[in-house]
Amino acid sequence: MYELTNVTKNYTQSKRKVVALNDVTLSIPKGQSVAIQGPTGGGKSTLLHLLGALERPTSGTVTLGEDELAALGDSRLARIRAKEIGFVFQGFNLIPTLSAQENVETALAPLGLPTRERRERAVAALENLGLGDRATHLPFELSGGQQQRVAIARALVKDPEVLLADEPTGNLDEQTRDEIMDLLEGLWREKGLTLIVVTHDTAVAKRAQRRLHIKQGKVTER
Amino acid sequence: MFGTYLARELFHRRKQTIIVAIGLAIAIALVIVVNSVSAGVRDAQATALQSVYGVGTAVTITQPPAVPVAGTTQRGPGFDFGAGAGNTADGSTTIRQSRLVTGRGSTAFDATALATAQAVSGVAQATATLALNNVSFSGTLPTGGQRQAPNAGAPTTGGSDGAGGSSFSVDTFSVEGVDVAGAAVGPLTATTLIDGRTLAASDLGKNVVVIDKSYATSATLAVGGTLAIAGTNFTVIGIVGSTSSDAATASNTYIPLDVAQSLSTLPGKVTSIYVKATSASSVGDLKTALEKALPNSTVSTQADLASTVSGSLSTASDLVSNLGTWLSVIVLAAAFLLAILFTISGVGRRTREFGTLKAIGWSNGRIVRQVAGESLVHGIIGGIIGIAVGLIGVVIVNVVAPTLTASAAAAKRTGLGGAGGGPGDGSAPGFGQRTAQAASTTNITLHAPLTLSIILIAVGLAILGGLLAGAIGGWRAARLRPAEALRSVA
Numbered sequence: 049m050y051e052l053t054n055v056t057k058n059y060t061q062s063k064r065k066v067v068a069l070n071d072v073t074l075s076i077p078k079g080q081s082v083a084i085q086g087p088t089g090g091g092k093s094t095l096l097h098l099l100g101a102l103e104r105p106t107s108g109t110v111t112l113g114e115d116e117l118a119a120l121g122d123s124r125l126a127r128i129r130a131k132e133i134g135f136v137f138q139g140f141n142l143i144p145t146l147s148a149q150e151n152v153e154t155a156l157a158p159l160g161l162p163t164r165e166r167r168e169r170a171v172a173a174l175e176n177l178g179l180g181d182r183a184t185h186l187p188f189e190l191s192g193g194q195q196q197r198v199a200i201a202r203a204l205v206k207d208p209e210v211l212l213a214d215e216p217t218g219n220l221d222e223q224t225r226d227e228i229m230d231l232l233e234g235l236w237r238e239k240g241l242t243l244i245v246v247t248h249d250t251a252v253a254k255r256a257q258r259r260l261h262i263k264q265g266k267v268t269e270r
Numbered sequence: 271m272f273g274t275y276l277a278r279e280l281f282h283r284r285k286q287t288i289i290v291a292i293g294l295a296i297a298i299a300l301v302i303v304v305n306s307v308s309a310g311v312r313d314a315q316a317t318a319l320q321s322v323y324g325v326g327t328a329v330t331i332t333q334p335p336a337v338p339v340a341g342t343t344q345r346g347p348g349f350d351f352g353a354g355a356g357n358t359a360d361g362s363t364t365i366r367q368s369r370l371v372t373g374r375g376s377t378a379f380d381a382t383a384l385a386t387a388q389a390v391s392g393v394a395q396a397t398a399t400l401a402l403n404n405v406s407f408s409g410t411l412p413t414g415g416q417r418q419a420p421n422a423g424a425p426t427t428g429g430s431d432g433a434g435g436s437s438f439s440v441d442t443f444s445v446e447g448v449d450v451a452g453a454a455v456g457p458l459t460a461t462t463l464i465d466g467r468t469l470a471a472s473d474l475g476k477n478v479v480v481i482d483k484s485y486a487t488s489a490t491l492a493v494g495g496t497l498a499i500a501g502t503n504f505t506v507i508g509i510v511g512s513t514s515s516d517a518a519t520a521s522n523t524y525i526p527l528d529v530a531q532s533l534s535t536l537p538g539k540v541t542s543i544y545v546k547a548t549s550a551s552s553v554g555d556l557k558t559a560l561e562k563a564l565p566n567s568t569v570s571t572q573a574d575l576a577s578t579v580s581g582s583l584s585t586a587s588d589l590v591s592n593l594g595t596w597l598s599v600i601v602l603a604a605a606f607l608l609a610i611l612f613t614i615s616g617v618g619r620r621t622r623e624f625g626t627l628k629a630i631g632w633s634n635g636r637i638v639r640q641v642a643g644e645s646l647v648h649g650i651i652g653g654i655i656g657i658a659v660g661l662i663g664v665v666i667v668n669v670v671a672p673t674l675t676a677s678a679a680a681a682k683r684t685g686l687g688g689a690g691g692g693p694g695d696g697s698a699p700g701f702g703q704r705t706a707q708a709a710s711t712t713n714i715t716l717h718a719p720l721t722l723s724i725i726l727i728a729v730g731l732a733i734l735g736g737l738l739a740g741a742i743g744g745w746r747a748a749r750l751r752p753a754e755a756l757r758s759v760a
């Protein structure tokens with residue numbers, strides 16, 4: 049699925065160079081579940097953004113399937129994100145003015161589906177996650193766990209190849225965390241997704257097939 | 271999705287929507303009211319000018335007073351009384367004499383200029399008039415002290431000899447010599463016949479007079495009566511009033527041009543030429559052409575003359591064109607700025623939201639459209655409220671209907687060529703001016719018209735404001751790097 053070759057990502061912050069990823073070479077096969085751990089500032093989010101086609105590496109190549117991401121223009125990258133990649137964030141990142149169902153629909157907007165199909169698929173995705181009766185609620189009317197389920201529905205409604213999650217359980221209590229992880233695992237198995245989860249939580253990481261550790265921009269296998 | 275998202279944003283961020291819309295609405299309303307009132311003031315100026323210059327006059331031609339040549343003594347129209355003048359009875363002599371003189375600031379010039387003007391292309395019609403003042407001097411003085419009476423420009427009271435027992439009075443009214451053929455342009459076209467008949471071609475050379483209604487009332491004259499002009503008796507054949515207002519017309523009296531020329535001993539002379547243009551759009555070119563054909567003359571368009579209208583109308587005009595215009599420009603700029611700043615701050619606040627949307631595949635174009643759409647709707651809402659408020663404002667102006675006074679003829683008589691101070695110009699300074707003012711102060715009710723173009727301008731401005739804010743906000747949103755936007759703290 050992913051091939052990373054000699055990937056380096058530098059940031060310059062007030063004239064000081066920060067090496068977020070340092071010469072990373074990595075291969076992630078299709079359908080694998082991967083946990084990424086490491087200390088804060090180690091480069092976990094940076095790696096996830098590169099995998100999610102949100103950023104280009106400073107040097108090296110990132111290929112997703114056939115596409116060499118660093119070589120593509122902004123609109124092609126947006127297209128790839130719209131079709132192949134699902135994102136789940138630690139802060140849920142729902143649109144506060146849109147209902148649960150409308151939030152899910154935003155993921156389908158770039159695909160140009162007819163309104164009816166878009167609605168039906170959003171409702172089905174919410175029902176799948178046990179939120180059928182919360183479709184018209186605004187995010188602030190939902191609990192943290194429910195908000196994260198809406199975010200997962202939004203990531204999965206487009207049937208992506210890859211699901212990228214940055215600390216998806218970081219804001220949740222232990223019980224909700226386990227529920228969400230059960231859910232993600234179930235979906236991974238069911239849909240044959242490639243699941244890549246960044247986490248601080250060893251209990252979460254242990255459930256993955258493969259565990260990576262990033263420290264000071266260097267990736268090691270566990 | 272676009273519509274749903276747009277509607278949700280506008281609804282859930284009502285406060286912002288309302289502030290931006292109200293800001294734009296105030297500006298739009300102001301633009302409508304100022305535009306409408308200034309159109310009303312322009313109409314009023316046209317009306318004021320019309321009552322003096324006639325309907326459809328595009329250009330008037332006059333001549334500035336000649337600069338007196340040093341060393342020569344130009345005589346003003348004084349009064350000469352011979353030794354035997356007046357009737358002597360009971361030891362005092364009563365004298366009476368009246369003369370026709372050109373008004374102050376008016377200069378008589380050769381009527382051949384009319385033919386020259388008519389030959390200029392772009393001139394549809396032209397007519398020449400001779401604007402005069404009839405100045406009557408009457409007084410009593412003790413017998414034996416026969417001296418030359420004071421020049422009419424001197425103080426009007428006081429004896430000639432200091433012996434006492436003498437008194438003088440001076441009476442002035444304006445007389446306009448007009449083409450009897452009934453010109454399609456000129457001062458009489460702005461009048462309506464109230465009684466009797468107007469001048470006709472058959473009146474050529476006859477001592478007949480048409481009188482202004484106000485003057486007829488003050489001088490207690492009626493059709494069939496007699497009025498002495500320059501010592502000659504004229505038969506009153508008609509009374510006219512102004513078409514545009516209940517004020518006075520351009521002159522107190524109107525007589526055949528040829529009669530006016532001979533009585534004033536200004537044969538073949540006129541003081542003004544009134545010109546109607548073939549096309550209203552080419553008045554500027556016409557003015558240039560006339561100036562070329564008549565190099566010694568002053569050629570004034572209606573717009574030039576509008577600036578000479580005085581009275582509360584000109585105050586209103588200044589107010590609208592200065593304060594009104596600047597106020598609407600400033601308020602409009604402030605409203606645009608408000609809309610832009612709110613949009614920018616909105617985009618800033620929603621950085622994470624836009625980062626998220628970009629992360630899940632929204633293109634820049636889709637996000638720009640969303641931001642611009644929101645601003646555009648702000649503009650449209652502001653425009654609708656603004657038009658409603660503006661309409662109410664215009665209706666209020668029309669209900670209140672303020673009355674403005676305008677003095678156009680005073681400006682005409684004194685404003686052209688300046689007040690030359692030569693001895694020859696000492697002709698009755700007080701009289702000419704007084705007469706002119708009396709003849710021309712017009713009361714005009716301000717009517718603020720509402721045209722489709724004013725509303726279209728308002729709609730255009732509202733949309734422009736929305737688009738401007740949307741373009742700037744959209745550009746800011748498009749510039750956000752998705753990864754950085756996601757990192758931004760909410």
Ligand SMILES: Nc1ncnc2c1ncn2[C@@H]1O[C@H](COP(=O)(O)OP(=O)(O)OP(=O)(O)O)[C@@H](O)[C@H]1O
Pocket residue numbers: 059060061066067068086087088089090091092093094095754757
């Ligand atoms: N836009 C940026 N500009 C400058 N430096 C950046 C930028 N983004 C990330 N960095 C730096 O890159 C390094 C890696 O950041 P990254 O967010 O990947 O760490 P992380 O492992 O996700 O940490 P955390 O567990 O706290 O989320 C950090 O030192 C961070 O300060």
Ligand SMILES: [Mg+2]
Pocket residue numbers: 092093094214
């Ligand atoms: Mg991170």
